[in-house]
Amino acid sequence: MSLTEAILLTVVAAATPLLIAALGELVVERAGVLNLGLEGMMAVGASCGFAAASLSGSTVVGVVAAIFAGMALSAVFAFLTLGLAANQVASGLALTILGLGLSGLVGEAFVGTRLDPVGRIEVPGLTDLPVVGKLLFGHDPFVYIALLLTIGTAWFLKRTHHGLVLRSIGENHVSAHALGLKVLRTRLLAVLFGGACAGLAGAYLSLAYTPFWSPGMTAGRGWIALALVVFASWMPWRALGGALVFGGATVLQLHAQAASIGLPSQALSALPYIATIVALVLMSLGRGRSSAVPGSLGMPFVPDR
Amino acid sequence: MAASDAPLVAMLGIVKRFGALTANDRVDLQIRRGEIHALLGENGAGKSTLVKILDGLLQPDAGEILWEGRPVVLPDPEAAARLGIGMVFQHFSLFDNLTVAENIAVALPGEGGRSEVARRIEEVGRSYGLTLDPSRPVWTLSAGERQRIEIVRALLRKPKLLILDEPTSVLTPQEADGLFTTLERLAADGCGLLYITHRLEEVKRLCSRATIMRGGKVVAACDPRGETVAGLASLMVGADVHEVRPAPAHAVGKIRLELNNLHLPAPDLHGTPLTGAMLQVQGGEVLGIAGVAGNGQSELFAALSGESLAPRPEDVSIDGAPVGREGIDARRLRNAAFLPEERLGHAAAPRFTLSENVVLSRHATGGLVRRGVLKTGEAQRIAREVIRVFDVRKGGEDPPAATLSGGNLQKFVVGREILREPGVLVVNQPTWGVDAGAAATIRQALVDLAARGSAVVVISQDLDELFAISDRIAVLHAGRLSAARSARTATREEIGILMAGGHATDAA
Numbered sequence: 001m002s003l004t005e006a007i008l009l010t011v012v013a014a015a016t017p018l019l020i021a022a023l024g025e026l027v028v029e030r031a032g033v034l035n036l037g038l039e040g041m042m043a044v045g046a047s048c049g050f051a052a053a054s055l056s057g058s059t060v061v062g063v064v065a066a067i068f069a070g071m072a073l074s075a076v077f078a079f080l081t082l083g084l085a086a087n088q089v090a091s092g093l094a095l096t097i098l099g100l101g102l103s104g105l106v107g108e109a110f111v112g113t114r115l116d117p118v119g120r121i122e123v124p125g126l127t128d129l130p131v132v133g134k135l136l137f138g139h140d141p142f143v144y145i146a147l148l149l150t151i152g153t154a155w156f157l158k159r160t161h162h163g164l165v166l167r168s169i170g171e172n173h174v175s176a177h178a179l180g181l182k183v184l185r186t187r188l189l190a191v192l193f194g195g196a197c198a199g200l201a202g203a204y205l206s207l208a209y210t211p212f213w214s215p216g217m218t219a220g221r222g223w224i225a226l227a228l229v230v231f232a233s234w235m236p237w238r239a240l241g242g243a244l245v246f247g248g249a250t251v252l253q254l255h256a257q258a259a260s261i262g263l264p265s266q267a268l269s270a271l272p273y274i275a276t277i278v279a280l281v282l283m284s285l286g287r288g289r290s291s292a293v294p295g296s297l298g299m300p301f302v303p304d305r
Numbered sequence: 306m307a308a309s310d311a312p313l314v315a316m317l318g319i320v321k322r323f324g325a326l327t328a329n330d331r332v333d334l335q336i337r338r339g340e341i342h343a344l345l346g347e348n349g350a351g352k353s354t355l356v357k358i359l360d361g362l363l364q365p366d367a368g369e370i371l372w373e374g375r376p377v378v379l380p381d382p383e384a385a386a387r388l389g390i391g392m393v394f395q396h397f398s399l400f401d402n403l404t405v406a407e408n409i410a411v412a413l414p415g416e417g418g419r420s421e422v423a424r425r426i427e428e429v430g431r432s433y434g435l436t437l438d439p440s441r442p443v444w445t446l447s448a449g450e451r452q453r454i455e456i457v458r459a460l461l462r463k464p465k466l467l468i469l470d471e472p473t474s475v476l477t478p479q480e481a482d483g484l485f486t487t488l489e490r491l492a493a494d495g496c497g498l499l500y501i502t503h504r505l506e507e508v509k510r511l512c513s514r515a516t517i518m519r520g521g522k523v524v525a526a527c528d529p530r531g532e533t534v535a536g537l538a539s540l541m542v543g544a545d546v547h548e549v550r551p552a553p554a555h556a557v558g559k560i561r562l563e564l565n566n567l568h569l570p571a572p573d574l575h576g577t578p579l580t581g582a583m584l585q586v587q588g589g590e591v592l593g594i595a596g597v598a599g600n601g602q603s604e605l606f607a608a609l610s611g612e613s614l615a616p617r618p619e620d621v622s623i624d625g626a627p628v629g630r631e632g633i634d635a636r637r638l639r640n641a642a643f644l645p646e647e648r649l650g651h652a653a654a655p656r657f658t659l660s661e662n663v664v665l666s667r668h669a670t671g672g673l674v675r676r677g678v679l680k681t682g683e684a685q686r687i688a689r690e691v692i693r694v695f696d697v698r699k700g701g702e703d704p705p706a707a708t709l710s711g712g713n714l715q716k717f718v719v720g721r722e723i724l725r726e727p728g729v730l731v732v733n734q735p736t737w738g739v740d741a742g743a744a745a746t747i748r749q750a751l752v753d754l755a756a757r758g759s760a761v762v763v764i765s766q767d768l769d770e771l772f773a774i775s776d777r778i779a780v781l782h783a784g785r786l787s788a789a790r791s792a793r794t795a796t797r798e799e800i801g802i803l804m805a806g807g808h809a810t811d812a813a
Contacts, residue, residue: 180383
């Protein structure tokens with residue numbers, strides 16, 4: 001395997017959790033809800049997934065547990081912001097703190113345990129093709145799930161009636177309610193979907209990317225995924241491209257450190273986060289007049305009675 | 306009674322309270338098939354509350370709704386839509402970033418694919434003269450086109466009753482004529498129509514029955530074709546409406562406010578760029594700026610007030626001084642005053658008290674700040690003065706702005722600017738959503754200010770208002786300002802053509 005090939009494979013691996021979490025959040029924000037608790041939900045997904053997988057010995061059980069853990073935490077968020085119409089920013093930040101704490105509690109007994117990483121799907125014949133073989137046919141199942149998720153969300157949002165309803169609600173919830181659309185129910189389902197995706201992204205971290213649990217292992221990826229949604233202007237396909245860019249920055253940073261290019265390692269570790277900030281600045285400079293932001297994003301909905 | 310003899314819908318003894326306010330007090334309303342029924346009343350009379358109950362958006366505290374003779378409960382708009390009640394909203398309930406077809410398809414679950422929806426849009430469009438391009442995003446459309454979407458959407462749900470809330474408030478006179486033709490066709494097809502408005506000429510022309518509300522109660526039901534406009538107006542207001550006294554003859558002075566070929570790019574994707582705006586306003590005159598909403602009114606206001614800076618200093622002049630690059634305070638210090646359209650959120654901070662709101666627009670000019678410390682006593686004195694002179698009704702000594710009614714708050718913010726005796730005053734929509742009494746007070750104050758030698762610019766979508774108070778009228782269409790013409794000689798038709806983007810004799 002050439003070095004380039006190896007680097008590209010690690011870029012894909014680094015991009016996958018970002019993409020999965022960002023796609024979930026993208027759907028949530030398209031419905032008009034801003035859930036800043038992505039980091040917390042990912043952490044809980046990572047620790048619960050790891051715990052369930054070690055106890056049961058089954059990766060599938062771990063993944064399912066992670067998805068449900070993410071959904072459970074997002075249900076708390078939905079209760080606060082949809083049920084009680086609490087402030088979404090404050091609730092999301094609280095969710096992150098709660099999630100990080102909970103994940104430490106759940107994972108405490110498993111610190112130091114190692115699992116076998118999730119195997120790669122290899123297609124006999126195809127995977128051994130020169131150059132493209134490993135890049136197209138040599139990944140773990142999460143990568144393909146992330147791809148399917150991208151296609152699925154893009155199709156759902158653009159082509160289905162429920163997708164249209166969801167976008168309308170995010171665009172203007174007052175109008176949507178007046179037309180008889182179910183604002184709160186749709187948002188609840190969107191938030192739960194976002195939680196499930198965040199949980200799945202967390203499971204990827206602790207079951208495939210680095211197959212062990214350590215507190216704080218999400219390392220800000222939830223925040224990067226949040227920025228990614230903005231970077232992608234709320235479009236699934238652009239999220240795929242953005243995830244590869246951010247994943248690339250993460251990997252580049254590792255290789256730059258290994259090559260000791262004379263910059264302090266802390267500065268290099270900060271690279272993905274600096275890339276996030278630069279991307280957001282460029283976005284707002286270049287498209288200051290854009291209105292891709294869902295019109296009702298972050299605003300609580302309370303119908304008159 | 307057989308269901309077919311019963312009125313289409315009957316609302317009996319409807320009561321709706323919001324806290325201490327009774328918005329609907331034992332209201333009765335009956336609508337038959339195939340009639341255009343007017344619901345008349347001033348702002349705040351309870352019309353919108355009543356139709357929101359009929360559309361399932363609000364729940365009545367008491368009373369009963371009979372649909373085709375059977376009692377029904379309408380817990381949400383979906384239930385109303387299932388019965389066949391459709392609504393065309395006053396403030397459009399559209400989704401700006403979606404296309405026309407998407408805006409319509411979202412209200413039609415399980416009705417086939419997009420091409421099917423597009424086909425039905427064209428079908429309804431053809432039969433009712435409502436042409437629409439299904440693939441256009443809504444934000445690119447004019448107010449009239451947006452309203453067409455609402456109507457087509459309502460029609461595709463095959464309504465038996467169609468409610469229209471102030472549908473002509475955003476239309477040019479010619480667009481309104483087109484709408485009336487559509488409504489008459491619908492009524493002829495057997496649809497019941499409830500037409501909410503405070504424009505009496507329309508009611509006389511279009512409606513066969515009228516229910517008139519005042520202060521939350523039904524005060525009369527009549528055939529409007531047998532009534533005079535003045536008679537309907539006094540039923541609606543409960544007293545004779547007093548007309549604005551035209552200002553006594555006064556000399557028109559030197560030019561106090563001038564726009565010199567102002568070009569301003571749109572502030573955002575959905576905004577309107579201003580192109581080559583020329584304007585000269587003399588001391589002693591009221592200059593009205595007509596136009597359908599969204600043709601650059603807020604952009605023009607921002608350019609005049611200094612919220613948007615012009616590219617060149619000489620683009621905007623106040624009393625001969627080039628101020629195009631000066632901000633709002635600098636222009637205020639040149640004795641100009643500005644009053645934006647939205648009273649809650651732009652002209653006044655909702656949760657601030659009235660005296661704090663005085664400080665917000667007078668901090669630079671009113672001597673209200675000494676070494677960075679507010680002189681609250683002085684601010685309160687000014688607030689009391691405004692309240693006294695403009696007869697602002699309020700609860701409490703110095704209440705938050707949001708607790709005042711629309712008309713009273715508007716009188717307060719107008720008074721706040723006028724009592725400064727500004728040499729130049731620019732107001733946007735001075736009487737929007739204000740009751741007739743407050744509107745008359747405000748219009749009189751604007752006319753009187755001009756009579757004292759100030760240059761007054763009134764941007765308004767209410768043509769009647771502009772004809773009542775302006776000396777000259779210019780028209781804004783798609784960011785272009787027409788030449789001003791005398792309000793005494795211009796006709797409504799002439800202005801209407803300009804509002805629709807047509808060219809009158811000497812239009813720019």
